[in-house]
Amino acid sequence: MPAVASRGSHRRRAVSEINMVPFIDVMLVLLIIFMVSAPLIPSGLVELPSVGKAAQKPDKVIEVIVGTDERIRLRVDGGEPTPTTMKQLGEKVKQLQAGNAQVPVVISADKNVKYEQVVQAMDRLQKSQIARVGLAVRQGN
Numbered sequence: 001m002p003a004v005a006s007r008g009s010h011r012r013r014a015v016s017e018i019n020m021v022p023f024i025d026v027m028l029v030l031l032i033i034f035m036v037s038a039p040l041i042p043s044g045l046v047e048l049p050s051v052g053k054a055a056q057k058p059d060k061v062i063e064v065i066v067g068t069d070e071r072i073r074l075r076v077d078g079g080e081p082t083p084t085t086m087k088q089l090g091e092k093v094k095q096l097q098a099g100n101a102q103v104p105v106v107i108s109a110d111k112n113v114k115y116e117q118v119v120q121a122m123d124r125l126q127k128s129q130i131a132r133v134g135l136a137v138r139q140g141n
Helices: 002-009 019-042 089-097 115-125
Strands: 062-066 072-074 082-084 105-109 133-135
Touching: 062 089, 062 115, 072 089, 089 115, 105 115, 115 133
Parallel strands: 062 105, 105 133
Antiparallel strands: 062 072, 072 082
16 A cells, blocks of 8 residues: 555656757758758849949030039039039029930039038939939049
8 A cells, every 4th residue: 555655646747848859840841941942043143333334425414513612513514614503403404404304414522522512412403303313433542
């Protein structure tokens, strides 16, 4: 009887270990899926834009010059710059484009100009619905 009494007094303990077998099984299945599907995924080529590789030079270019004194000047095809104000910028550029929306507009500014002035010029041109606006880039230094 003493052997029987000692058996009944013991309680079953809950196992507090994590069962890793299902986790490992899932990981192996995912590994096999990725190994099989990886060669089937087409490798995409990303074509980044490059500076200075235009097919041909445009016939007419309107340049918006933002000066360090916050004055705005317009120059067409490297000619003499004419002063304008920020409020008149969109209207004057539209006049210089003469109905041809494909005439590019390039904004150039000295490195000492406040970035805010360049952004305001871009904003004015965008509000005037001028499509082709770019920034002048100086290569080198």
